[in-house]
Amino acid sequence: MAATPDYYKILGVPRTATQADIKKAFRKLARTHHPDAGGDEAKFKEINEAYEVLSDEKKRNLYDQYGTANENQIPQGWGGGGTVDFSDIFGGGSWADILESLRHGEGAFGGSSGFGGSWDFGGARSPRPTKGQDMNVTLNVTFEEAFNGAEKRVTVRVPGRSEAETLTVKIPAGAVDGGRVRFKKKGAPGEAGGEDGDLLITTKIGEHKLYRRQKADVLMDVPITFPEAALGASIVVPTPDGKKVRVKVPAGTQDETVLTVRGKGAPQVKGSGHGDLKLTLKVVVPAEVNDEQKRALEAFAAASKEPVRSWEQ
DSSP states (O other), X not given: OOOOOOHHHHHTOOTXXXXXXXXXXXXXXXXXXXXXXXXXXXXXXXXXXXXXXXXXXXXXXXXXXXXXXXXXXXXXXTTTSSOOOHHHHTTTOOHXXXXXXXXXXXXXXXXXXXXXXXXXXXXXXXXXXXXXXOEEEEEEEOHHHHHHOEEEEEEEOOTTOSSOEEEEEEEOTTOOTTOXXXXXXXXXXXXXXXXXXXXXXXXXXXXXXXXEEETTXXXXXXXXXXXHHHHOEEEEEEOTTSOEEEEEXXXXXXXXXXXXXXXXXXXXXXXXXXXXXXXXXXXXXXXXXXXXXXXXXXXXXHHOOSOOXXXXX
């Protein structure tokens, strides 16, 4: 008979480990060795077997006492020269109780085999507890709500639940497009006593007529005239916090030049401070000019001696 593996060593936990320690160790190893993540299937099965035993108090007690969680592998006279008192193993029941349970289709353990799920009288395995599926809901918020923060009431109907539920979602100041708020155990119900899934609320920021978001930075297009670009100017720009700021446009500014106003972006969701306000300058060429403008431009053209096309230099 092959020796039972050291389940504690497989999970990397001491024999005094709590159920929380065992669960944490299993999750860490499962993420690494799961076949779907490119892990070794045999190793994953070994980890899963160790967890199934150590996460079940009855199996763990058997394993700690006898070195195996399978009562069929426990030898007669173990540990004292006499016979094993199976009433302790089966929760205080005698062999007569066990046989009576079997006749009524409850299994030797009164409804649970204790070895990887319960069995009915015909030998069919009952479903193992399965965690419910996480559910995703998109929440539309305005630019201002994401910038300043807000509270929204959301009513969701999760498949498998009899009634819809209304939740209060706190949108943090500086919330980003695609950010998530998680509600524990508000997703799909678990199966066979498994834990309920989570509900994930994903924020979708609406468009603004002036501003766009890039994480904590706020982007804005600012039109300027040709004279302002050529001669330089001082212009006033509205900021997303409802205030205004004066910005200097340097002489000789080119189209698509970006000016940065520090600290005038959205609040940082993680940490402190704000992002920046980034202004992209757009030089506007008039579609039509009046006679006075035309004469001024002709004079400007006549006074311009520097070539702008490289092949004319």
